[in-house]
Amino acid sequence: MSRYVKYVIQFFLLLLFQVLILNNVTLYWWTQPTGFPVFTPYIYPLFILLIPFEAPVWLLLAVGFICGSIVDSFMNTPGMHAFAMVLIAYLRTNVLLALLPKHMKEYHQLSPSVKTMGWPPFLTYSAFLILIHHTAFFIIELWSLSNIGYLLLKILASSLTTMLLIGVYLLLFSRRAAMQR
Numbered sequence: 001m002s003r004y005v006k007y008v009i010q011f012f013l014l015l016l017f018q019v020l021i022l023n024n025v026t027l028y029w030w031t032q033p034t035g036f037p038v039f040t041p042y043i044y045p046l047f048i049l050l051i052p053f054e055a056p057v058w059l060l061l062a063v064g065f066i067c068g069s070i071v072d073s074f075m076n077t078p079g080m081h082a083f084a085m086v087l088i089a090y091l092r093t094n095v096l097l098a099l100l101p102k103h104m105k106e107y108h109q110l111s112p113s114v115k116t117m118g119w120p121p122f123l124t125y126s127a128f129l130i131l132i133h134h135t136a137f138f139i140i141e142l143w144s145l146s147n148i149g150y151l152l153l154k155i156l157a158s159s160l161t162t163m164l165l166i167g168v169y170l171l172l173f174s175r176r177a178a179m180q181r
Helices: 003-024 046-050 057-075 080-099 119-142 148-180
Strands: none
Touching (some): 046 119, 057 080, 080 119, 119 148
16 A cells, blocks of 8 residues: 555545534543533644654645645634644644754655654653644633643643554554564
8 A cells, every 4th residue: 555545645634533522522530520621632632743753844734734724624713723733743843853863864765753763762752742732722721820820730631642542553553564564
């Protein structure tokens, strides 16, 4: 299968999982959520994280905008997800340059993954960009810093849940890819 077809399928599967399943799941910290934030995990930013190393920034920005706009249209959040996705798409290359031991050109036709980077660098890369995505999104969503504790709790809970889902995704699909070889 062509690697481009694989990325298109991955794009639609992540978006469908986000829009049809995760957007309809409301997670609470406790059974009585009074005063505690309700949050939804966002796994769709994983698509930007897994695009090949050599992808130009303009392509990352375009894909980030399209992906965010699709989620915005289903969640009735005009431009909020698109902004957060474009922000992490813009920062992605610099984060990778800071974490990778070699120059990006040496990773020809490879994608950021546990296999190419190892667990600690990939999880650091993912967690940093997910944290930026969630921070940008929730600051725009709440549009107030008056209750900073609530905002930080919401960002932390959503980021941890998203990273847990990303870990499960990586374990499922990395093992499957390793078994096929």
